[in-house]
């Protein structure tokens with residue numbers, strides 16, 4: 698079997714689900730360093746289940762997951778927390794912390810047991826605050842933030858964790874169009890300029906087509922994967938929803954209501 702390159706997430710013949718319930722199978726893809734990848738598909742198809750499986754938050758049913766060229770199961774918890782960060786939709790229990798304190802928690806895999814931050818740790822926390830436009834909010838309590846601000850804090854914490862791979866479950870839920878685009882552009886910037894490998898689940902297919910390098914379409918059978926143009930050319934988006942309701946316009950790369 699080909700050993701995938703460093704700094705990638707690579708999946709072969711993966712099946713995900715719960716005990717005896719197989720939710721999605723036949724999943725194959727590789728995302729390289731510096732790429733932003735969306736996981737799309739209809740409600741209940743298994744996007745979050747896949748994301749949690751990639752982050753080792755639940756066991757896989759079958760197949761192999763490579764992170765930076767090593768099998769996921771060979772990572773110890775501390776090694777994994779230095780290689781991969783996960784941003785989930787649930788709000789953290791630590792919402793009473795300030796923005797800066799929550800982001801500093803991203804440095805936990807590297808600090809001593811007292812959690813003391815070095816000069817280098819503090820510099821990374823500052824860079825994360827700056828990159829996600831949070832410097833002015835640094836002393837605000839997290840429970841005082843809007844959904845969009847909180848989402849930026851959670852992603853900034855993942856940036857401070859400084860892992861090669863970042864996984865996010867629906868990072869744009871509850872945001873208006875402007876803030877959806879803002880988050881996705883910040884993620885794109887992080888992937889392209891800091892060579893991160895970023896995968897996120899989303900229902901924002903039109904935006905993913907415009908902003909992502911790769912898309913995995915979970916469709917329950919083939920699960921096509923590729924760059925957006927290839928997937929449009931191969932007519933995979935047309936097959937995503939029943940055409941009597943929603944049609945895909947390949948010229949504009951957007952969905953329209955079938956009136």
Ligand SMILES: Nc1ncnc2c1ncn2[C@@H]1O[C@H](COP(=O)(O)OP(=O)(O)OP(=O)(O)O)[C@@H](O)[C@H]1O
Pocket residue numbers: 715718720738739740741742743744745746747
């Ligand atoms: N803890 C669980 N135990 C058993 N089944 C579960 C569990 N969590 C989710 N499922 C089931 O797994 C399937 C996939 O759910 P999942 O949340 O991964 O889908 P999704 O594509 O992320 O959906 P959505 O777009 O609605 O968020 C669903 O049928 C769901 O009911």
